[in-house]
Amino acid sequence: MDARYRTRDIERRSLDVDALKRSFLEWLVYSVGKDARAATRRDWFHTVALAVRDRVVDRWMDTTRTYYTHDVKRVYYLSLEFLIGRLLTNSLANLGIIDECRQALDRIGLSLDEVVDAEPDAALGNGGLGRLAACFLDSMASRNLPGYGYGIRYEFGLFEQRFEHGWQVEYPEQWLQFGNPWEFARPEVLYPVQFYGRVEEFRDSVGERAYRWVDSERVLAMAYDTPVVGFGGKTINTLRLWAARATRDFNFGHFNEGAYMKAVEQKILSENLSRVLYPNDATETGKELRFKQEYFFTSASLQDILRRYLQHHSDFDQLPNKAAIQLNDTHPAIGIAEMMRLLVDQHAVKWDKAWEITQGCFSYTNHTLLPEALEAWPVRLLERVLPRHMQIIYEINAKFLNRSSARAAHDNARLSHLSLIDERGDRRVRMGNLAFIGSHKVNGVSALHTELMKQTVFADFHAEFPDRIVNKTNGITPRRWLHQANRPLSDLITSRIGEGWIHDLSALDALKPKADDVVFREEFRRAKRKNKKRLAAYLARQTGVEINVDSLFDVQVKRIHEYKRQLMNILQTIALYNDMRDSPTVTWTPVTKIFAGKAAPAYHMAKLIIKLINDVGKVVNHDPSVHDNLKVVFLPNYNVTAAEIIMPAADLSEQISTAGMEASGTGNMKLALNGALTIGTLDGANVEIKDAVGDDNIFIFGLTAEEANSLRQGGAYNPRDVIGANPALKRALDMISTGVFSPDDPSRYHPILQSLIDGGDHFLVTADFEDYCTAHDDAVALYRDTEEWTRKAILNTTSMGWFSSDRTVGEYADEIWGVKPIIPDEGDHR
Known part of the structure; x- marks a missing residue:
């Protein structure tokens, strides 16, 4: 190789400041096609991203090559969502070159x-x-x-999400729109995904009954790969x-006949599968599109997994020892039937072995x-869209129920719960x-x-398979x-205990004594x-609302849903507003209520709650009688970037779902890690957060899951009586x-009132309201004691070591996936 090119290759992989600066200037000219005088901020982002990507690619190839060379068992995480946020800062941080990149850009006259x-x-x-x-x-790559x-x-x-007159508009x-510099298009990686058609029965070469899926419509799944940089930059998944x-893509015949739209109709219909996340399923066509999306990505993924496996193996006996496939919720659950179809129909594996x-x-x-919320699709939809899969599901169900029937002594009620088919009304899978x-x-x-799963939605399955459910x-x-x-x-923590906590969050435990250090408390504040x-500056730019930086930042940021009870929060806000107006001479502790989150387009009650919050904010924020003592801000279009600004600034973390309805939550962990105190019910991971931070450092209120269930089932709960009292x-x-x-x-808000008063208040807003208000008063009172509040905030941060996804992924790897870490071999380019 020419020495000049070898030098250039090394230069483009170097992590020092001078090399980064030269790479930025080179990429700007030779890839983006601009000079520094004409470049926009977007041009510079693409330039920096491409230069940083250079430093990732070789390590990425080393990682992939190592997996193939050692034929390791791999984890395949199937998820309809990957909320990855911005990748530039994440890549720089995990490569350990944020400061070097900042300095390189400073020398060009730019701000990182x-x-x-x-x-x-x-x-x-x-x-x-x-x-x-x-x-x-992130954790898989980092581990x-x-x-x-x-x-x-x-x-x-x-x-x-935008707000027009306070209403959510999508x-x-x-x-x-301007391209994605992180992804690599793989036009050569294409898999056919079938829909509709019919199933033919035939006899195979040894006379066994077999099936063919014929006369189907096909869509191609094309791969786009994004490198996932682990901390330290060793593993790039x-x-x-x-x-x-x-x-x-294009029908020339239709075009020449003047049917221009029909000429591209097939292209539009096919590509709708990857247009939007969660298409509105309030209509039959919307339901079908969403179901097809789930099958589309699951089928392509399983075909890709089997293709990779077959590069090393001639049969499928070792597949469970080489592939751990994790279904993130039920969205990819059709993969169970698809794997059976691929093994049985396409690769002639016997049914029992395939299962x-x-x-x-x-x-x-x-x-x-x-x-x-547990997906159930109409049988008629599956029979039409995936006819072979419906046959496979019937066979899986028959074999499973026959096995269960022997154990259940023909307990029809139990068998009905275990069945893959809900036979009531419109039959559903x-x-x-x-x-x-x-x-x-x-x-x-x-x-x-996990315990409630065993007692409720999967109680009969838990009885059938007592060792299958784990936490x-x-x-x-x-x-x-x-x-x-x-x-x-982060810098404060590192100054005291070094950088080890970044990859071992349990190291934060060493900082707990600092909660009693007056100097550390001042630095923490x-x-x-x-x-x-x-955050105050960000909210002013985004919403026009000016807030008091010294007020209690009371934050509820999450998807808008009735069980998450944003409604209870805004009702307490109204009560606080009334108290402040009634007692104008009292010295009130200023409170800023911060909301953010999206409502599903067809979820009308959630959208009405958004409108109510915005309407209350409009009144409160313009009432001179409360001055700066109370503000209500709803930030539109909540995303990862907004969360990264909100989480570090929060004082009080609202985790107030109806007990027994929130599976876990992760916003509660992010907020506590950043020093916010939690006000919440004993729901989801709040229980474990309470155990970690201590009863004195969290504000717990309301009914427990057991009490909430008993109250609903008892029949004596009357919201009118509660409201009247x-x-x-x-x-x-x-x-x-x-x-x-x-x-x-x-x-306007009669539907909300109706749901609370005459609709039974299913989410127990009225039942928990008084206790919630008392807990909120306690939080505000504590906030007035600056030193004690800070001490408790420090204890929240330093007690969150167990809630690292590194720990979670390690448990999956050891107890579910059976996957071991491997350090990638370094290529000769190092």
Whole structure:
């Protein structure tokens, strides 16, 4: 090789400041095609991203080569969402070159912060499910575990949330409008995915009955690969996303006939599969599209997994020893039937052997206890869209029920619960049941959630398979959620205990004595205030609302859902507003209520709650009688980047779901790690957070899951009586019902009032309201004691070591996946 090119190759991999600067200038000219005088911030972002990607690619290839050379067992994480956020800061941090990159850009006359701000959030997820998947990818790479993520490359994501007159309005997320420098298109990696058609029965070469899926429509799944950089930059794993492509993009005949739209009809219909996350399933066509999406990415992923396996093996006997396939919720549960189809129909594996292999490969993570949230698809939909899979599901069900029938002594009620088919009304396929029986392990995501799974949604399955359900409490990556998002606090921690905590969060435990150190408490407060000033400026830019930096930042940021009880929060806000107006001479502790989160487009009650919060904010924020003592801010379009600004600045973390309904939560962990005190119910991971931080350092209120269930089932609960006995609650509801917050339409919020008063208050907002208000008063009172509040905040941060996703992934690897770490071999380019 010419020495000049060899030198250039080494230069482009170097991590020092001068080499980075030269790479930035080179990429700007030769890839982006601009000179420094004409370059925009977006040009510089692409330039820096491409230069950083250079430093990743060789390590990525080393990692992949090592996996193939050693034929290691790999984890395949199938998820409909990967909420990965911005990748530039994450890549720089995990490579350990944030400061070097900042210095290199300074020498060019640029700010790293401005360059980073030009990167759009990847629109690949919505909430906790997708963020958990992203944390797991980071932790797998950081722990040197062979892991792949599989999902969909959404062109427009979920939606961009805007507020028009306080109402949520959905717009497409144009995150790919200017390209994505992190991804590598793989046009050669294409898999056919079939839909519709019919099934033919025939006899194979030895006279056995076999089946062919014929006359189907086909869509092609094309791969896009994104490197996932582990901390330290040793292991670089892969996130492979699928984009839908038509088998025929353009019909010349239709075009020449003047039917221009029909000429591209097939292309449009095919590519709709990867347009948006969670298409509105309020219509039959929407339901079908969503179901097809789930099968599309699952089928492509399993074909890819089998293709990779067959490069080393001639039969499938070793597949469970080489592939651990994790189903993140029920979205990819159709993969159980698809794996059986691929093995039995395409590779002629006998049914019993194929089932043994399938169960050996798959495991399933459950994320919900709400029966309505466990997917169940109409049988008629599967029979039409995936006719062969419906046959396979019937056969799986028959064999399973025959086996169970012998044990259950023909207990028809129990067999009905175990069946993959819900025979009531419009017959439906229960995807949770399919995922359960097709997996060798099923896990919950918090200790409480796992126990409730055994008692409720999977009680009969637990009786049938008492060793199958295990707990894996969720975690978060400390790299993004403290080291990157909260540099003031990260630097403070590192100054005391070094950098080891970044890859071993349990090291924070050594800082607990610092809670009693007056100097450390002052430095901790200084870091928090810096973050609060940053958030205040961000909210002012985004919403126009100016807030008091010294107020209590009371934060509820999560998907808008009735069980998460944003409604209870805003009702307490109204009660506090009334108290402040009634007693203008009292010295009030200022409170800023900060909300963020999206409502599903078809979830009308959730959208009405958003409108109520915005209407209350409009009244409160313009009332001079409360001055700066109370503000209400709803930040639109909540995403990872916004969370990285909000989490470090929060004082009080609202985790107030109805007990027994939140599987785990991860926002609760992020907020506590950043020094926020939790106000919450004994729900999800709040239980374990309480155990970790101590009863005195958290504000727990409300009914337990058992008490909530008993109250509903007892039949004696009457919300009218509760409201009548609570003047503050009654007054707040009366203000809503008489149009104080909606003078243009006084009846606007009658559906909310109806659900609380006459609809039975299913989510027990009224039942928990008084206790919630008392807990909130306690939090505000404590906030006035600056030193004691800071001491408790420090104890929250230093007690969160167990909630690292590194720990969670390690437990999966040891107890479910059977996967071992491996350090990639270094190529001769080093």
